[in-house]
Amino acid sequence: MQELLAIIAKGLVDEPDAVKVDRDEPNEEGITVYHIHVAEDDMGRIIGKQGRIAKAIRTIARSASIRTEEKVMVEID
Template identity: 45%
Template sequence: MKELVEILAKSLVDHPEKVEVTETKRDHTIILELHVSPDDMGKVIGKQGRIAKAIRTVVKAAATKENKRVVLEIIQ
């Protein structure tokens, strides 16, 4: 999951070297925190959050295949 989010985010931003994904596991849930440059926040979130929602949808679909629950948080 972590690698998937990292690949998607790096393809969207202007500063891919500043993209960082941290993974935390709690109970049956994986929490992924996506850190990007402040300049790239708009590109990752998109108009009305459409890109962020699309990224979350792809990650949740991949997690469902592995019977896991994933939460994606986008942090500046």
């Protein structure tokens, strides 16, 4: 999942070397949180107009997590 999120984020930004994806351990509800870190100048590119790109990234992550039966949440930092 981390690789998938990193590939998606690197394709959207101007500074792909600055992209970093961290994973938190599952919380008490079983939800794993992934944090996408990008350069400050690329925040607008990864979020998109009215958050549409961020919403699409979250949808892809949820769809991919069905195979592993994992509950995921994506945060953009």
